[in-house]
Amino acid sequence: MNSFARIYYNYRRIAKTIILFLIISGPGVIVMLADNDAGGITTYAATGAKYGYGLIWFLVLLLPVAYYVQEMTVRLGAVTKRGHAEAIFSAFGPFWGWFSLLDLALTDWLTLVTEFIGMTAALSIFHVPPIMTIIVVAVVMLLMVLQGRYWTWEKIALVFAALNLIYIPGAFIIHPSISNILHQGAIPHFPGGLNNDIFFFLMANIGTTIAPWMIFFQQSAVVDKGLQEKDIAWEKVDTFMGSVFTIMVATFIIVVTGTVLRGVQIESAAQAAIKLMGINKYLGTFLAVGLFDAGFLGAICISLASSWAIGEVFGWAHSLNYKIREAPWFYGAYLLAILTAGSVVLIPGAPLVLITLFVQVIAVTLLPAALVFLILLLNNEETMGKYKNTRWQNTITTMIVVVIIILSTLYAVSALFPSLFK
Amino acid sequence: MSKGMRVTLSQRIREFFLKRFRKIREINKRYEKSSIKMTPAVRISLLFLRIYLIFLVVVLVYKFVTLVR
Amino acid sequence: MTAIQKRKAGQTYFLTEILGAKVYLGEKKIGKLKDIVIEETGKIPIVMYIIVSRPFGDPALLIPWDKVRSLSNKEIIVDIESVNQYEGEPAEGAILLADHILDKKVLDTEGREVDVVYDVKLIMRYGKMYVSKVDFSWHGLLRRMGLRRLSDFIYNMTEKSYEETISWSYIEPLPTGLGSFKGNVKLKVLKEKLADMPPVDVADILEELDHDQRVAIFNQLETEHASDTLEEIDPHVQRALISSLDKGKVAQLLNEMTVGQAADVLSVLPKDQADDILELINKDDAKKIQAILERQEENILNYVTEDIIKLPPDMTADQAQEDFPHYARAKDVVMYLYVVDSRDKLLGVIDLKELLKADDKALLEDIMNDNVVSLNPNSTLKEAYETFVRYSFRAIPIVDDNDKILGVIPYRDVVNIKHRFWE
Numbered sequence A: 001m002n003s004f005a006r007i008y009y010n011y012r013r014i015a016k017t018i019i020l021f022l023i024i025s026g027p028g029v030i031v032m033l034a035d036n037d038a039g040g041i042t043t044y045a046a047t048g049a050k051y052g053y054g055l056i057w058f059l060v061l062l063l064p065v066a067y068y069v070q071e072m073t074v075r076l077g078a079v080t081k082r083g084h085a086e087a088i089f090s091a092f093g094p095f096w097g098w099f100s101l102l103d104l105a106l107t108d109w110l111t112l113v114t115e116f117i118g119m120t121a122a123l124s125i126f127h128v129p130p131i132m133t134i135i136v137v138a139v140v141m142l143l144m145v146l147q148g149r150y151w152t153w154e155k156i157a158l159v160f161a162a163l164n165l166i167y168i169p170g171a172f173i174i175h176p177s178i179s180n181i182l183h184q185g186a187i188p189h190f191p192g193g194l195n196n197d198i199f200f201f202l203m204a205n206i207g208t209t210i211a212p213w214m215i216f217f218q219q220s221a222v223v224d225k226g227l228q229e230k231d232i233a234w235e236k237v238d239t240f241m242g243s244v245f246t247i248m249v250a251t252f253i254i255v256v257t258g259t260v261l262r263g264v265q266i267e268s269a270a271q272a273a274i275k276l277m278g279i280n281k282y283l284g285t286f287l288a289v290g291l292f293d294a295g296f297l298g299a300i301c302i303s304l305a306s307s308w309a310i311g312e313v314f315g316w317a318h319s320l321n322y323k324i325r326e327a328p329w330f331y332g333a334y335l336l337a338i339l340t341a342g343s344v345v346l347i348p349g350a351p352l353v354l355i356t357l358f359v360q361v362i363a364v365t366l367l368p369a370a371l372v373f374l375i376l377l378l379n380n381e382e383t384m385g386k387y388k389n390t391r392w393q394n395t396i397t398t399m400i401v402v403v404i405i406i407l408s409t410l411y412a413v414s415a416l417f418p419s420l421f422k
Numbered sequence B: 001m002s003k004g005m006r007v008t009l010s011q012r013i014r015e016f017f018l019k020r021f022r023k024i025r026e027i028n029k030r031y032e033k034s035s036i037k038m039t040p041a042v043r044i045s046l047l048f049l050r051i052y053l054i055f056l057v058v059v060l061v062y063k064f065v066t067l068v069r
Numbered sequence C: 001m002t003a004i005q006k007r008k009a010g011q012t013y014f015l016t017e018i019l020g021a022k023v024y025l026g027e028k029k030i031g032k033l034k035d036i037v038i039e040e041t042g043k044i045p046i047v048m049y050i051i052v053s054r055p056f057g058d059p060a061l062l063i064p065w066d067k068v069r070s071l072s073n074k075e076i077i078v079d080i081e082s083v084n085q086y087e088g089e090p091a092e093g094a095i096l097l098a099d100h101i102l103d104k105k106v107l108d109t110e111g112r113e114v115d116v117v118y119d120v121k122l123i124m125r126y127g128k129m130y131v132s133k134v135d136f137s138w139h140g141l142l143r144r145m146g147l148r149r150l151s152d153f154i155y156n157m158t159e160k161s162y163e164e165t166i167s168w169s170y171i172e173p174l175p176t177g178l179g180s181f182k183g184n185v186k187l188k189v190l191k192e193k194l195a196d197m198p199p200v201d202v203a204d205i206l207e208e209l210d211h212d213q214r215v216a217i218f219n220q221l222e223t224e225h226a227s228d229t230l231e232e233i234d235p236h237v238q239r240a241l242i243s244s245l246d247k248g249k250v251a252q253l254l255n256e257m258t259v260g261q262a263a264d265v266l267s268v269l270p271k272d273q274a275d276d277i278l279e280l281i282n283k284d285d286a287k288k289i290q291a292i293l294e295r296q297e298e299n300i301l302n303y304v305t306e307d308i309i310k311l312p313p314d315m316t317a318d319q320a321q322e323d324f325p326h327y328a329r330a331k332d333v334v335m336y337l338y339v340v341d342s343r344d345k346l347l348g349v350i351d352l353k354e355l356l357k358a359d360d361k362a363l364l365e366d367i368m369n370d371n372v373v374s375l376n377p378n379s380t381l382k383e384a385y386e387t388f389v390r391y392s393f394r395a396i397p398i399v400d401d402n403d404k405i406l407g408v409i410p411y412r413d414v415v416n417i418k419h420r421f422w423e
Helices: A003-024 A027-035 A038-051 A056-080 A084-124 A130-146 A150-173 A178-185 A196-209 A212-225 A229-260 A269-279 A281-314 A328-346 A352-378 A381-387 A391-416 B002-030 B040-068 C003-009 C097-101 C138-144 C148-158 C199-208 C211-220 C223-232 C235-244 C247-256 C259-266 C271-280 C283-296 C317-328 C352-357 C381-391 C411-422
Strands: C011-014 C022-025 C028-039 C046-053 C061-064 C068-071 C075-078 C105-107 C113-116 C119-125 C128-135 C165-167 C308-311 C333-340 C346-351 C395-399 C405-410
Touching: A003 A229, A003 C113, A003 C138, A027 A056, A027 A150, A027 A212, A027 A229, A027 A281, A038 A084, A038 A196, A038 A229, A038 A269, A038 A281, A056 A084, A056 A178, A056 A196, A056 A212, A056 A229, A056 A352, A056 A381, A056 A391, A084 A130, A084 A212, A084 A269, A084 A281, A084 A328, A084 A352, A084 B002, A084 B040, A130 A150, A130 A281, A130 A328, A150 A212, A150 A229, A150 A281, A178 A229, A196 A352, A196 A391, A212 A281, A212 A352, A229 A269, A229 A281, A269 A281, A281 A328, A281 B002, A352 A381, A352 A391, A352 B040, A391 B040, C028 C061, C028 C097, C046 C075, C119 C138, C138 C148, C199 C211, C199 C223, C199 C235, C211 C223, C211 C235, C223 C235, C223 C247, C223 C259, C247 C259, C247 C271, C247 C283, C259 C271, C259 C283, C271 C283, C283 C381, C308 C317, C308 C405, C317 C333, C317 C352, C333 C352, C333 C395, C333 C405, C346 C352, C346 C395, C381 C395, C381 C411, C405 C411
Parallel strands: C022 C075, C308 C333
Antiparallel strands: C011 C119, C022 C028, C028 C046, C046 C061, C046 C128, C068 C075, C105 C113, C119 C128, C128 C165, C333 C346, C395 C405
């Protein structure tokens, strides 16, 4: 074989891999980038502003955490062909079923509110009135699902997911020093020592990386996409790429705020964007657009996660492949979630800060259960067959879940009783 | 006429809720038996989750009470 | 490819050129050709299904080949009742031409990587589509890189055939578990060794192939090698092969042979075809060949001897043995005894060795072989020669329509003749 042939052979293989990946990819990349929702962006921006590049290593550690958890939903969905809510009902009975479903609906709704807060805040930087933002967003979100095909929905969502990568070129505008980033960010250490403050930030970052709705969303999306056992390998790659993207985006946000806004107290991403506006117009714009996109991406995924879950349990037609007339309840739940969450943001004097705080706490009530159920379901040989967790997967996911449960519980408690850890 | 309407309306509302409750009962019945095999690991995990849930409820209630005070 | 071959071989397609062709159901476009499902049934795989990809994530269609009405590089027209009922995935273990074969490595018999499957050639014959060839030539590479014009240009400049396009018959049965990234295409013969293979073996391979492939591969051989191979091929196959070859090429091949060999080859052809070819060979040789051909057509009766041992069926073996010296006197053929009835009708043959081994009291009709290979008075010398080669007898009787024995033709006479006109 001459070298031309060899080059061509490898080129075709790579091209084929990419094409196949693009066909299969979707749920993994979308869920992971949606994970960088409005709340996530705020967390990263605040982390960067407070500790500079100092906690980048920690985010990199979160990459396998996100991957291993979400990867389980892929197998569960592709093998059992049903969503997580239905799986919990079926495996653990009505008590845990209703608990998960109601808790999910509540968490999702509250998170949805935070996404709307993020979106309206982001666009008000460009002097768009909140009511406009909410109406336009609601209409776009409706149009996205009403065309009646999962495939189209997924492609549109992927475009918004790709827009989330806007932070990457954004970070290059400011020419950060790569050697500084590596020196300060690559080595695990706790800038300023392991105190309550840094603990709070670490836990906040974990909280934004693993959220209960992600588990429900990806499993349902895998089912709705109609993925089969044979697609599992690709979907794993999809999930892995997604987790790489999400960590990359998070890192670049930290680089931006860590370079430019070092030492500035940040309450929200929108506020960070406004501050950046003053320093570099493009940078501020990037952050604002990115924030809006993050909120939007989060909103479309979170509202769908609830609709799918409710549809599964109530036995309604629950697929994006249905027309509105074929699945009225499914789309009804979706619309209801968007409209109510959107309206809450518009209520003058609504306790938005309290809601933002409350989200984390409510999420913590669901997260441990969802994670434990996930591992138990993945060990059910009857349904999973050869796709059940291997010993290695069990070891690593159990470790992850134990750590997440402990840290997120501490986080929730510290959020409820700020004085406790001081 | 209007009275008749009102009766129908309240009847409708009642029927609506009855229907929903029936649906919920139906779901409860459908998933009555948990399908997963109750191995010790599953038992322990579920027990832990119950205790954890109770703990969280206690914490939340405590917070609520302190807030109200 | 010459025009003649193209016509003979039916319409051919390159896989990479028909992929992506728009698929129509009547006037309505339903998707694009995504892949082709083949099945290895006989010598070459046959196309079973086409896979049609559809826009907007609709599931692909799996349409049986017999629903395809027309096919070109631009558009494919199918005739199906409804689109939805053909939604489906190819069965487990199905072979997808584009996904599983294209761009795979080509390995030779020793597992060395030869090249890459740049393209697959398909051939349409009697409404069925077959996979005829695998293209791993650099022309294929150029075409795949969008440099078709360059490839054509070079091709026309050099006027060489696609020498690295190889018939599917040279491909080992495909391995199971072929996937998008798994498995290679393995050759049955070392490509570079095809030229080194003894002509007898090449002939054997050619005899196994079907006609079009045979012509294609034969055309790839160098003239001298081809000429040697042609001699070794079975006469029936020879005839078909020569008929499909360009006459100029045949003349070239014959020039490489001795006149005897050339005559041998030409003798399988109908007279007018042979004459056409003879005109293209140089005059001296043509004359000699012509002479031989004529000799070969000579009737065997001129070579028949009537001096043979004829015995009645009811004679006993010891009697025959006892009188053998007497019978054998002044006979041309003494190794066989011909058992005949009173009217000279041939009943059987006894080999002299069998007579000697036989029971004394056995009758000749008991020990004779009554399944006699014989020739008729119209047989030519050539036919006689072929019969000798086939059965290794030392003499063959000539009988008329009533099985009456007219005489015997001895092998040595034919061989002598052969020597005379062969060399």
